[in-house]
Amino acid sequence: MPAEAESKALMLFLAMPYSHTSRRRFLHHIYVDIHSVFQGQWAAAEIISSYCSSQDIPHPSFHPQAPGVTIPPSAPNAVQNARQKLVASAAAVQRLATEPADYLPHLAIHVCLARSAVHVHAPDPAFLTLSLIVLQYQQLACLGWLCHFDVLARIPRDGTISYSELANATGVPKLQLRSVARMVMTSNFLCEPTPNEVAHNAVSALFICNSSIPNWARFMVKFSAPVATAFAEATEKWGVTDKKNETAFNVALKTDLPFFNFLSQSSGLAESFASYMRSVQSNYGTSLKHLLSGFDWAGVGEGVVVDVGGSTCSSSIALAEAFPKLTCVVEDLPDTISDRLLIEQPKVLSSRISTKAYDFFTPQPVQGADIYLLRMIMHDWPAADAILILKNQLEALKANPRAHLIVMDTVLPLPGSISAVEEALLRVRDLTMIQTFNSKERELGEFEELFSQVKDEGGCLVLRDIVKPAGSLMSVMDVVYESNIHSDSEIEKGLAH
Numbered sequence: 001m002p003a004e005a006e007s008k009a010l011m012l013f014l015a016m017p018y019s020h021t022s023r024r025r026f027l028h029h030i031y032v033d034i035h036s037v038f039q040g041q042w043a044a045a046e047i048i049s050s051y052c053s054s055q056d057i058p059h060p061s062f063h064p065q066a067p068g069v070t071i072p073p074s075a076p077n078a079v080q081n082a083r084q085k086l087v088a089s090a091a092a093v094q095r096l097a098t099e100p101a102d103y104l105p106h107l108a109i110h111v112c113l114a115r116s117a118v119h120v121h122a123p124d125p126a127f128l129t130l131s132l133i134v135l136q137y138q139q140l141a142c143l144g145w146l147c148h149f150d151v152l153a154r155i156p157r158d159g160t161i162s163y164s165e166l167a168n169a170t171g172v173p174k175l176q177l178r179s180v181a182r183m184v185m186t187s188n189f190l191c192e193p194t195p196n197e198v199a200h201n202a203v204s205a206l207f208i209c210n211s212s213i214p215n216w217a218r219f220m221v222k223f224s225a226p227v228a229t230a231f232a233e234a235t236e237k238w239g240v241t242d243k244k245n246e247t248a249f250n251v252a253l254k255t256d257l258p259f260f261n262f263l264s265q266s267s268g269l270a271e272s273f274a275s276y277m278r279s280v281q282s283n284y285g286t287s288l289k290h291l292l293s294g295f296d297w298a299g300v301g302e303g304v305v306v307d308v309g310g311s312t313c314s315s316s317i318a319l320a321e322a323f324p325k326l327t328c329v330v331e332d333l334p335d336t337i338s339d340r341l342l343i344e345q346p347k348v349l350s351s352r353i354s355t356k357a358y359d360f361f362t363p364q365p366v367q368g369a370d371i372y373l374l375r376m377i378m379h380d381w382p383a384a385d386a387i388l389i390l391k392n393q394l395e396a397l398k399a400n401p402r403a404h405l406i407v408m409d410t411v412l413p414l415p416g417s418i419s420a421v422e423e424a425l426l427r428v429r430d431l432t433m434i435q436t437f438n439s440k441e442r443e444l445g446e447f448e449e450l451f452s453q454v455k456d457e458g459g460c461l462v463l464r465d466i467v468k469p470a471g472s473l474m475s476v477m478d479v480v481y482e483s484n485i486h487s488d489s490e491i492e493k494g495l496a497h
């Protein structure tokens with residue numbers, strides 16, 4: 001597309017509301033649009049850079065000695081405008097490239113549009129940081145408000161509805177509704193194509209197409225946010241502790257029970273948690289697709305997979321569907337294990353999956369399977385418990401010399417070694433583990449240390465391979481039991497060297 005047509009396409013695209021079908025048709029031009037935005041950024045950056053050189057002032061930088069304000073308020077309007085344009089277009093690129101399905105996980109770490117809006121008016125970094133925090137909790141609170149009153153389901157999938165009609169339909173005060181809706185619009189959620197008429201955009205429409213997503217949002221508002229807020233009180237109260245009932249979750253939910261025990265007694269929260277887990281799985285970063293591509297499952301042939309702590313059977317359903325020679329046994333606590341998803345599957349698939357009540361703090365009852373899968377399990381537990389869970393799999397694993405233990409979990413990167421957005425999402429997971437379980441996400445060395453602690457007189461667990469599929473927030477670790485008892489021929493070979 002020639003440059004002129006590109007910028008025309010971009011202008012048209014940006015002028016249309018997300019709900020507009022023509023705009024949806026324009027989605028395939030999205031990367032062309034990003035290219036055009038980049039051209040604008042380049043020109044703005046050149047204006048700023050020339051100004052800094054001409055005034056002999058430092059260029060924008062993250063250096064600790066960099067000034068709090070790089071472009072002084074006295075700078076000419078053209079330079080101020082260029083700065084504002086740069087911030088706004090950076091946010092536009094971020095919005096265009098972020099998938100609607102990434103809205104909730106990204107809400108936990110930043111609000112790009114609001115960030116740019118504040119940035120433009122708040123050159124002071126401390127003021128900027130505080131303003132962003134206020135924006136983030138307001139965004140989440142407003143989203144929770146909309147989900148609580150089931151407002152999103154009353155907005156037509158195509159077309160608009162007035163604030164008055166929507167307030168009547170949902171029984172909420174119109175002025176509160178308008179303030180809440182206009183707040184979330186600043187984070188690219190809902191839109192107002194004509195004054196006082198609300199409509200869905202691509203992000204908010206997801207909330208009415210998939211009921212797990214508003215449940216996930218409710219879980220964030222009612223559970224994740226209060227637990228994060230109670231973190232300081234928990235640290236104040238218990239300091240260094242790895243007890244499962246001395247966490248921010250215990251402070252926030254006012255309970256002495258560890259999370260999973262509390263969950264099994266609270267049907268409302270258990271339902272929200274199951275919804276949350278389903279939504280987490282439907283998010284690209286934690287999609288089950290990465291489980292399928294992270295290991296050579298086809299190479300297992302007609303094997304048995306034991307899905308330890310397999311919850312709703314989703315991992316096993318995905319595996320059995322993609323690899324028709326596999327059979328799976330899904331294990332979980334008696335109150336948690338659910339075959340609800342299994343019942344919905346065709347017989348040809350469900351007949352290859354069975355469920356079994358099992359507590360992983362006791363020895364593994366299914367001996368000699370080909371694969372023992374621990375997906376999103378290790379991160380729930382502090383080291384001593386994690387080692388115990390692994391030790392309980394050891395005898396069963398050793399019963400089949402070709403068996404693998406597949407551990408799929410987040411492996412934390414070193415600070416700054418990956419993009420800030422990707423790193424922040426992983427650090428959210430780390431903090432969630434600390435605040436809920438006194439556990440944590442681990443770095444690679446910490447996983448290797450855990451595996452090496454699981455040993456007997458004949459050998460120990462070793463990490464054989466690690467794969468992080470593109471786009472996955474988690475890595476697939478292939479762990480095997482390695483014997484330290486060598487055969488006579490191996491010893492002879494060793495002596496010969």
Ligand SMILES: C[S@@+](CC[C@H](N)C(=O)[O-])C[C@H]1O[C@@H](n2cnc3c(N)ncnc32)[C@H](O)[C@@H]1O
Pocket residue numbers: 260277308309310311312314315331332333336358359360361374375376377380
């Ligand atoms: C974070 S979920 C992961 C579920 C599943 N593996 C997945 O990838 O979606 C952790 C699971 O561990 C289960 N769990 C917790 N304590 C357990 C125990 N003592 N024995 C067996 N399963 C347990 C929970 O019930 C929950 O289903």
